[in-house]
Amino acid sequence: MIGRPSRPLVTLLLVPALVACSVVGDVRRDPPSDPAPPPDSAAPVPTPPPAAGFDEVRAGRVAAAERYDDPIVEFSDAAHGWALFASCDGGPPDRNCPALLFSTLDGGRSWLTVPHPRSVADNQQLYTAPGLVALLAEPHGWYTSTDGGASFVRTDGESPAWRAAQGRFQLIEATGRVGEWDGAALRPLAAQPPVPELNTVTSSTDLVVVAGAGDEGPYAAVSTDRGRSWQRTPVPVPDGTVAVLRAKVAPDGQVWLVGERSDRLDFPALWRWQGRWEPVPAQSYPSRIRSVAPIGAGRVAVTGPYGAGVVIDGRYTPVAWPVGPEHHLTTLADGTVFARGPGDVVLGIGAGTDRRWVRVAVEGD
Template identity: 55%
Template sequence: MVSRRARRVVALVLVAAVSGCSIGDIRRTPPAPPSASVKPSESADLPPTIDPVAEVRRHRLAVPQRYDRPHVEFVDAELGYALFAACDGQPSGPDCPALLWSTRDGGRSWQRLRHPRPIADEQQMYTAPGVLALLAKPHGWWTSTDGGRSFRHSPSEADPPQWQAAQGRFQLVQGTGKVGRWTGTKLRPLPTQPRLPALNTVLELDGRSVSSGGTEFDGPLVAAGAGEDGRPYAAISWNEGRSWQETPVPEFDGEVGVLRVKAVSDGLWLVGERPDRISFPALWRLAGQSWQRVRAEGQPESGQAVPLGAGVVAVISPRGAGALVGGRYVDLPWPVTAEHHLQLLPDGTLVASGPESVLLGTGHFGDRTWAAVVIETD
């Protein structure tokens, strides 16, 4: 079956990566190469096999049926929030106040939270580890650091301090195209900026690192962007933004509209979204101090790409779920379709948000157990 083949290919690549690092005189028997029956060119001709979800977490909330479907955000595999902010396509009002709910067990049960400003012209919700942020235009922000039990009001529509603090030490300063450092109260532009024609994202890799000169720091720090010419550009700082080293991004076919930096367990990646937002993204992986292009035989022409670590990239396309691994594309038996938006959470959980439910995938790399979170209303 295709699902078994996909899992086997992923496992073989991971075993090969581990076995390449020997300790002392330990000798390992090399894994058998995949048989001809798992060649991507052949598996691509077969319809992918889809495993059903392992669990359906269906819960009915005391919400009138006139409310539209909620916006659901998960922070990790257990903590999530649901915001009901419209009725029959119209924003919240006296007859349709915004409703806020939370779950602490992965969607098995939900608890009602008090929305601090239930009536507004527009309601939005954002989450990050340790922070829940609600924007109620034009009244400002309400942020909570205790799971929604209490909120602090920020009347301006500018990002509130609690939310900015959760975005990392280094961020883009809105409206300036510059890299800034969060001081605890303000996002201050760095004295030395990367010399790039455009900036879309900046990200610092967690953990202690050692530069080529032997200095320890909390980095590296990467800034990246797509220029007006459609080419990707990136720069790396090995000393917390005091100086920058431009790092050429290898050539690729086509153009990039937005270039984002992603951090996973094995380091930093560049994901180049195409201008049409449909064609398959361009991918690069940081190896040492240079970027390497990542591509795979048989990869789809359109879809989403989410790096997972260990050189594995999850793919969602019109064909279904798959992975780029070891220079090949393989189908995966995930119950995810092109209608889902795939996201990797900080705890390693995959979230696939769809029109009818949210899927939570726990596990490692391509071996995932999926649960469907279904919210029903009265």
């Protein structure tokens, strides 16, 4: 079974595609606990169809004693993943419970043992991006590998390789300014975008997008010359209040704005970039959600108490995906939908809503 322990020391974002987006203070945190389904809303939600079965189940077994708790499992694309067994018997790691690390090159069909560079630590965490894996072993530091775990480089803070994986343009923590990664450092741009309370930056081909939300509503700006100049772009005022505005890039390069409400479990406001920000309605949408992720072809996928659904052509449509209310969706670098549940991870391989669903489980001997 697959689980995900809490992460007390996290400073980077989840994104659906790690390399596409940088957001201060929001890196792949565990999603909030599920709410109770609310009373019926004014616009009834269509009845979800029966969930479809998995196209394939990949149950891998690894050399981990029974006393180990469920592992942390991460994938960077449909083929490459990592599993970290980091605690035992429901307690924190100790010398009698060294961390165990495994990798897969075939989407979880088989797993290889990788020596952990610092297997005894107070807190063990795992992060991955295309071509690298980063391990946090507190208080000893970060250990990053770009050769599949054959070697690791230790740093006191995040390694240059991990920072580079967050994208060329990123927010500089605690400053609210946009920086450009030059291979060694994140340097502030000479021209800063005219966006108050900036909290997100992302890029797609030649377009750089920043966004934020303040008392007067959502704001955004774009650059087409790699941040040398900025154009303030009006964001049509949505129904309801937006507390946090996030820019996200779909697998096909389409840029979206997702306006989170004060209660993150309320259905968000949505906009899509089409030379300007166009509001995307979602008729008959559920009042509560757990996760939202652009998946390409002009579509946004949602999970929540009502199951899975997709916003298509301005309407919320339930879909028979084998993911439940507790699955949290993101998109990986290759466009694969990655759904994390309390006891498994699910890979949705394909494009748009046309996907092949694979359940991946990693269990010890």
